[in-house]
Amino acid sequence: MKVTRKIIQIDDERCDGCGNCVISCAEGALKIIDGKARVISDNLCDGLGACIGECPQNALHIIEREAEEFDEEAVEKHLEAQEAGAEEQETMPCGCPSTQIQRFAPAGNCQSANVPRAQAAGSAQSALGHWPVQIRLIPPNAPFLKGADLLVVADCVPVAFPTLHQDFLDGKAVMVGCPKFDDVQDYIDRFAEIFKNAGIKSVTTVVMEVPCCSGLPTIVKKGMEKAGVQVPAKQVTISTRGEILETR
Known part of the structure; x- marks a missing residue:
């Protein structure tokens, strides 16, 4: 009625x-x-x-x-x-290869000492230590999340920021997603399970300056609140020209 x-x-x-x-x-x-x-x-x-x-x-x-x-x-x-x-x-019943959990040693140090960033970017090696990386594809019980320093990245960031591996990813478990096009509530629930059970040591959220990215840090915060835990957190904002605008 x-x-x-x-x-x-x-x-x-x-x-x-x-x-x-x-x-x-x-x-x-x-x-x-x-x-x-x-x-x-x-x-x-x-x-x-x-x-x-x-x-x-x-x-x-x-x-x-x-x-x-x-x-x-x-x-x-x-x-x-x-x-x-x-x-x-x-549960991912489809058996898609992208959902298969893998852990592997990073290719090596992303940036040697005393090497300028611009030069290192041309010969940088991957710091990625696991697969998958998409938020929607990572189960909360993934072994690489246990006791990890977590890096949550808006999916436009790696395109705009050329030294993501050197500056942020090395030594961290990474989760990549878009708060505008994916399921927000699923993200919150997933992060809540992770924060509740994985013993995350710290979380760094890296987003673009554009408005559609602004929801990602809030999603992470809501997940933490739902899990009833407090984890040391940092937020980094990247400009569309690939510069760090703010860290807090």
Whole structure:
């Protein structure tokens, strides 16, 4: 039944698809679709506006309009379906070679002492010590995560920043993904399991300066909060010209 009530409205012109609102919606009513935030079903939105303060573009507002009544039972079923979907992704029944866990010794020191970065970049060796690297493909119980220093990287960073291996990856377990195009809740749940069980020693998140990257550090933080742990964390922002803009 439809009633006139408060509900979230999203301004498409302002929304840049960063996904911060999706993370903050406890009911799972929001999703990034075609690069924009969407209310996926009116009956999942309680209209209280917890997501509004997380939007850096002021694209979300509470309005009154005719909509389906908020349905707590539908929310519970929706969240259960999301959780089941995350578990199904984790099992990876397809047997794709990209999901096969591998550990291997890095090729060697990425950068020799006293070698300028620009020169080293031309002859750098890989510091990667495991496979897979995509967040969605790494199971929380992967052996290379145990007691690791974790590097979480937005997937545009390696293209823009030429010395990622030398400056950040050496000695770390790496997880790569895009908060704009992948499932935000799956990311949060996955990181929560990792932080809860893997004994992560530290986490460094490296993102681009563009707005769609801004959700990744928040996802990592939400995963930590859900796991009920505190891990030393650092965030690095890279410019589109491949320069380090900020470290905090």
